Amino acid sequence: MVRKSLIERENLEVHISNWPQVNFENLPEMHRDIFAKRKQAVDLYMTDRATILDITKQTGVNRVDLFRLIKRCLDYDEDGKVYGYRALIPYKRMKSYERSKPINVKDKLEKVSFNGSFSKFLDEHPSIAKLVLNLYLNKSQGGVKRPRMRIIDIHDKFVRACKNEGIIENEYPLNTYNKGLRSLERFFRKLQNDHFTEIVSARFGVDAGRRAKRVPSTYHSKNIITRPYQQVQFDGHKIDAIFTITYTTPLGHRVQETIDRPWLLLLIDVATRTVLGYHICLEKEYSSTDVLQCIKRATMPWREKTLSIHGLRYPDQIGYASALISETSWAVWDELLFDNAKANLANIVKDRLRRVIGCDVNAGPVNMPEYRGIIERLFGLLEENGYHRLPSTTGSNSKDPRRQDPEDKARKYNISIEHLEELTEILIANYNLRPHSGIENFSPLGSMKQKIENNELVRQLPEEKRSELIFLSFQAKRRVAGSVEYGKRPFIQFEHVTYHNSILSTSPWLINKELTLLVNVDDLRTIRAFLPDGSELGILKAHGHWGIIAHSLRLRKAIYKLKRDQKINFSADENPFEIYIGYLEKNNDKTSRVKLAKLQHQQPEIYQQVTYEKNSDQNLPSPKEGTPDVHQMPITKKLKRTIVF
Structure with a gap:
């Protein structure tokens, strides 16, 4: 028979093999026979195997009901799918009821219906x-x-x-x-x-x-991650515990102080679940420098840490990739997943990832930690297996029964940041060696070793990029200042400090030229400069004390922020580090004490040198107490020389 125009219209799903099905066994018994006859009638008509008269005789479905049922089957639901056989279920409502008659109108039996x-x-x-x-x-x-x-x-x-x-x-x-x-x-x-x-x-x-x-199907990668270092995840987590830090007062007393909950930064390989590297940040918020430190540790060969906690030791197989698998030393990844934190999106981080690591960066959706579910679950595991077991734990929330005066417990048992570093080292080593359900009960390191032995290639960092400094360096452009008219030799200024060397000082033709600077954020004493044509100009040294004492970009910004806020002041000849440390020592608030303690812990050479210079100045012998020094005496009291002919 010829198909009716009803099913020949464009865009109608006439292939019954593609229609959604119905579970016949789930229908009530009284509806099964009705559904079966309706389905038989529609199938006969849609496959053109019988006339309408024959369909009526075989199924009992008349012509009018047949066309009505076919129209229902060819209709679309709210999701845009054809109803198909679902439309044949007895009493199935395909559209929501809309009331047409007015409200509060009684029917013939003097009753009011409120439907719709x-x-x-x-x-x-x-x-x-x-x-x-x-x-x-x-x-x-x-x-x-x-x-x-x-x-x-x-x-x-x-x-x-x-x-x-x-x-x-x-x-x-x-x-x-x-x-x-x-x-x-x-x-x-x-x-x-x-x-x-x-x-x-x-x-x-x-x-x-x-x-x-989050719709799960839309967040799965099109390509399944199976190769080591094909994709890694990075994130930061505030540890649920309080720790102490110890510093020395100007009078030589050692004082213990609690700090804010530190950050744990991690890099984990997606295919094998192996933790590649970590970094602990003691600041309230981690910065781009901390991100780079974590990336550096994940790439460089592992270094054993000296453990001071009694009974704490490394597992027999160490637990870090580069210690067991030689191919993972200086190994780098193809894609990095992280969130949209400001530190992660810093220009220096993106520049190092692109130029040094050579990987793609995927920041993912905003406020969607589930996108990096692997590393989020790892943080929870480290908390439960380690940090939540400490007496100074803050628990998972303010009502957690494990939270019992964490600051007092941290002071009482002297749970220091050194203990945190050692504990984290062993927790991650043990995690890398334990069976993991997500990788068929292989251990993360076992999975990585097997994949690499099966000729899974791992990209390694070239020799010329393996310097520790290259991870913490970024490029900046500065214009050369100076004046021929006033006899001011050429120099550049970077972060409020002037830099120069003998070549730059004797090259007045470079005034107003733009130089490219290679800056190491961990040591601003010197900067490597390049001419506009790319050739190297040489190493520029900072003026005054800035060129003598090694200091980080973060520390210099902190010092100049205090100067800008008029809380400290220093001239070009004064030692800014001594003034900064003196400011922290005079302020008796917790914030200043913690900053002083962190400075002593993270950059002890600065504090030691400043303290040594201060003590040396205070202990100078007076002219009456010892041998006079002509360099320390006033000009009017210089010794006379006797010339003998």
Whole structure:
């Protein structure tokens, strides 16, 4: 027979093999026979195996019902899929009911039906509908934004709004038993089902909304990660514990002070779950320098740490990749996943990843830690296996029963940052050697070793890029200052400090030329400079004490911030480090004490040198106490020389 125009229209899914199916066994027994006859009739018609008359005789479905059923099968649901055989289920509603007759109208039996009344009521009263939606979605209306409201409280405002609209007690919805409460609950339930992400975000907070936005199928990589160093994940985590740091006062007393929860930065290989490197940051927020330190440690060969905690030791197989697998020394990755933290997106980090590591960078969606689920789970594992077992743990939240005066416990047992570093070293080593369910119960290092032995190639850093300094260096451009007219020799200025060398000082033709600088953020005493054509000009040295004492970019910025805020002041001839340390020593607040302790811990050479110079100046012998020094005496008291002919 010839197909009717009904199924020959464009864009209709006429291939019944592609239609969604129905589980026949789940249908009630009274509906199974009806569904079977409907399906048989539709199949015969769609496959052109029988005439309409024969279909009616075989199935009992008449011509009118047959065309009605076919229309239902060819219709599309809200997701854009054809209904197919689902449309043949008896009493299946394919469209939501919309009331056509007015509300509060009685039928022939003098009864009032409220089917579809609530939706129609909201359509007729848009101001009430807007109020209800704003209350449910926590939308502020010019005032203070309130916490999430209960539905019972929203209903009270709904009833009040109805009365303000002039609706009397014998009119819908005030004439119902619960004044529309059940209808309001059903309306919110349908709203939540239709707009899941928006409702969850508005009603249940940012974290729940972030998880609601995540559709698992859209976040899976198109290419399965199977090769070591094919993709790694990076993230930072604040450790759930308090630690102490010890510093020396000007009088020589050793003082113990607690610090803010430190950061643990990690790099983990996705294919093998191996932790490649870590770094601990003691600041309130980690910086781009800390990110680079972590990248450097993940790339360089592992170095054994001296352990001071009694009973703490390395596992027999050490537990770090470069200690067991020679191919992983100086190995680098192809893709790095991290979040949108400011430190991660710094220019120096992106530059080092591109120029040194040679990898692609994937920052991923904003506020979506699930995108890096592997490293997030690792942080939780390290907390439960290590940090949460410390007496000074803060627990996973403020109500955690394990949280019991963590600062007092840290002081009592002297749980120091040195202990944190040693504990973290062993925790990660043990993790790398334990079976992991995500890699078929292989250990992370065992999985990596097997894959590399099976000729999985690992890219290694070239020899010329293996210097420790290259990880912490970045390029900057500065214009040469100076004046021929005033006889001021050429120099450059970087971060408030002047730099020069003999070549630059004797090259007035370089004034106003732009030089490219290679800056090491860990040591700003010297900077390597290059001419506009790319040739090297040489090493430029900082003026004064800035060129003598090794210091980081972070420390210099901290010193000049205090100077800009007029909290300290120093001239070109004064030692800025001595003044900075003196400022921290004079301020008796916790912030200054912690900064002083961190300076002594992280850059002890600065503190030792400044302290030595200060003590040397204070202990100089006076002219009466010892042999006079002509260089320390006033000009008028210089010794006379006797010349003998």
